Amino acid sequence: MTFSKKDIFKSEYQDIASLCKALSHPARVAILAHLSKCCNCISGDITKEIPLSRTTVSQHLQELKKVGLIQGEIDGVKVNYCLNYELLKKNFDLIKVFAKSVSEGENLIKCC
């Protein structure tokens, strides 16, 4: 039972799943929304915005950073976080295409 069978699926599906996992917690959605209003937010400001402990917010930030949706630039003691627009666009496009093909029943010719 060598766990986590996620890698046996198409890489396209893995990519969609990865992005969605990053967005699967409201705190992370809130962080992205906040960064879309206020670029170059320092970590401390984000923490004030999100009603969770500093530690937990920091963890969520690392999670978003890990998948590349945000970037952190060190500025003295502070860290400026900002959105990675390129990656965000690329990923959201991936979902958009998937969403379109699934929700509009484009492929139904095959069996119905």
Added chain:
Amino acid sequence: MTFSKKDIFKSEYQDIASLCKALSHPARVAILAHLSKCCNCISGDITKEIPLSRTTVSQHLQELKKVGLIQGEIDGVKVNYCLNYELLKKNFDLIKVFAKSVSEGENLIKCC
């Protein structure tokens, strides 16, 4: 430490997070993709398509059913699963709007 602080966030963010959680496993993405090609798939056919045990596939199906993205219609011993197009569209639109506002920096006026 009364766990899971998800409910303290805006319901909009919770909705996005819920949908994304449903899509956060490649098996579930694969199931939706399959159902978009083949409506009225019986459970057994889906199981054949997904390289996981019948039990696990069944669980993923229940997960998708729980958030309403798919529906199961009993037909004798068999169960026909199909996409819930209305809900899919509604949910994907939610993400599309969020994605647009985040990835296009529409709101940046506030601080930059």
Added chain:
DNA sequence: GAATTATGTCGCAAACATACGACATAATTT
């Protein structure tokens, strides 16, 4: 009505996520 078929639920184990306090580090101010 016994055997078969299709499906779902239960119970378990391993893994992963969430949440936070305590500690570590490194820049800045005093």
Added chain:
DNA sequence: AAATTATGTCGTATGTTTGCGACATAATTC
């Protein structure tokens, strides 16, 4: 150089997800 400030990492507790075999149920076929 001591105190303060900003941030990240570690350890830990608890909760959730993933994966599966075993069992339960209910329709169909023999």
